[in-house]
Amino acid sequence: MEDTQTMKRQLACAVDDLTPGESMTLDGGQIALHRAEDGTFFATADSCSHEKWSLGSEGEIEGSELVCPLHMARFDLASGKPLCLPATIALATYRVEIDDDQVYVVS
Ligand code: FES
Numbered sequence: 001m002e003d004t005q006t007m008k009r010q011l012a013c014a015v016d017d018l019t020p021g022e023s024m025t026l027d028g029g030q031i032a033l034h035r036a037e038d039g040t041f042f043a044t045a046d047s048c049s050h051e052k053w054s055l056g057s058e059g060e061i062e063g064s065e066l067v068c069p070l071h072m073a074r075f076d077l078a079s080g081k082p083l084c085l086p087a088t089i090a091l092a093t094y095r096v097e098i099d100d101d102q103v104y105v106v107s
Pocket residue numbers: 048049050051052053068069070071072073086087
């Protein structure tokens with residue numbers, strides 16, 4: 001259950017600022033916002049869970065998966081779960097809300 005007392009809702013960008021298939025880094029490098037090829041937004045931890053590598057600036061989206069190009073680990077965009085080695089730890093995921101064509105991440 002989410003602790004709404006300590007949750008923070010932050011404006012990430014406008015919907016059109018991120019084209020499908022792109023990612024960006026937010027919150028001083030802690031969170032990565034991704035837009036899947038079907039236009040859906042997802043937010044995960046920015047750092048790959050294998051080694052430190054920015055998924056917001058270097059990650060690649062393939063369908064519903066996020067690929068870390070450093071050692072080719074793959075993660076499910078929605079759940080953050082690793083889909084192959086070398087990653088074995090899930091990425092934290094965050095709720096994304098769209099209001100008035102603005103994208104917010106709740107963390
Ligand atoms: S740092 Fe991402 S797969 Fe190794």
